[in-house]
Amino acid sequence: MKKSVRRAVIAGNWKMNKTPAEATALINEMKPLVAGADCDVVLCVPFIDIPAAVQAAKESNIAIGAENVHFKASGAYTGEISAEMLVEAGVQYVVIGHSERRQYFGETDQTVNLRTLAALNAGLKAIVCVGETLEQRELGYTETLLKYQTKMALTNVTAEQLKNVIIAYEPVWAIGTGVTATADQADEGNGFVRAAIAEAYGTDVAETVTVQYGGSMNAKNAEELLAKEHVDGGLIGGASLKAADFATIVAAAK
Numbered sequence: 304m305k306k307s308v309r310r311a312v313i314a315g316n317w318k319m320n321k322t323p324a325e326a327t328a329l330i331n332e333m334k335p336l337v338a339g340a341d342c343d344v345v346l347c348v349p350f351i352d353i354p355a356a357v358q359a360a361k362e363s364n365i366a367i368g369a370e371n372v373h374f375k376a377s378g379a380y381t382g383e384i385s386a387e388m389l390v391e392a393g394v395q396y397v398v399i400g401h402s403e404r405r406q407y408f409g410e411t412d413q414t415v416n417l418r419t420l421a422a423l424n425a426g427l428k429a430i431v432c433v434g435e436t437l438e439q440r441e442l443g444y445t446e447t448l449l450k451y452q453t454k455m456a457l458t459n460v461t462a463e464q465l466k467n468v469i470i471a472y473e474p475v476w477a478i479g480t481g482v483t484a485t486a487d488q489a490d491e492g493n494g495f496v497r498a499a500i501a502e503a504y505g506t507d508v509a510e511t512v513t514v515q516y517g518g519s520m521n522a523k524n525a526e527e528l529l530a531k532e533h534v535d536g537g538l539i540g541g542a543s544l545k546a547a548d549f550a551t552i553v554a555a556a557k
């Protein structure tokens with residue numbers, strides 16, 4: 304029903320791409336192309352690119368995000384970055400629980416929840432990723448898994464804090480494969496996420512939460528995906544590395 308009450312958010316996730324100098328160049332190229340956006344525009348970049356990206360995006364409508372955050376405030380956690388460090392660097396958003404982190408770096412539903420709480424307590428907006436593997440889909444577990452991942456990620460998150468949460472439904476089988484979920488599959492998955500939020504917080508709250516789709520979203524298929532009732536935005540990998548493609552996706556979101 305309430306797609307119109309939700310803010311559309313298009314976020315790029317650069318993953319491990321672009322040096323700081325390349326980040327500056329790409330953002331400078333993107334800025335004029337997305338200046339008239341009717342949605343929130345975010346670029347989530349590698350930690351080392353953050354100062355350059357924040358500088359390049361100054362006085363534009365592009366907000367900068369990180370791709371991960373540690374759940375402890377400080378201490379002996381070699382190689383990690385805290386939420387406070389991100390805030391001081393000018394970061395506004397952070398991607399949490401991306402399937403690549405779950406798959407390659409031992410991320411669990413518990414650590415996703417801890418990172419989400421740390422991000423929210425520091426005043427960051429959290430883009431929390433959930434999604435099923437192809438095997439889980441074929442076994443018929445998609446709804447159960449998406450609801451479980453969503454509820455686990457949001458454990459101890461208050462309804463007030465939920466205003467700073469975006470959930471990104473990213474079917475693992477659609478990430479970087481060129482195989483996009485059909486618009487109906489994306490809408491269904493996003494709908495399962497919203498149903499899980501409704502079970503935990505009530506329908507009225509669930510209707511206000513932005514739920515993105517991610518997984519091979521591109522300049523060609525964005526409009527059809529974003530037209531769906533439960534698809535309030537996109538988390539874009541490969542296509543966010545090309546200014547014109549990313550701008551086309553931004554233009555498709557209202």
Ligand code: 13P
Nearest residue numbers: 316478479518519540541
């Ligand atoms: P692709 O758009 O490259 O499939 O990546 C999606 C993604 O993982 C965004 O977080």
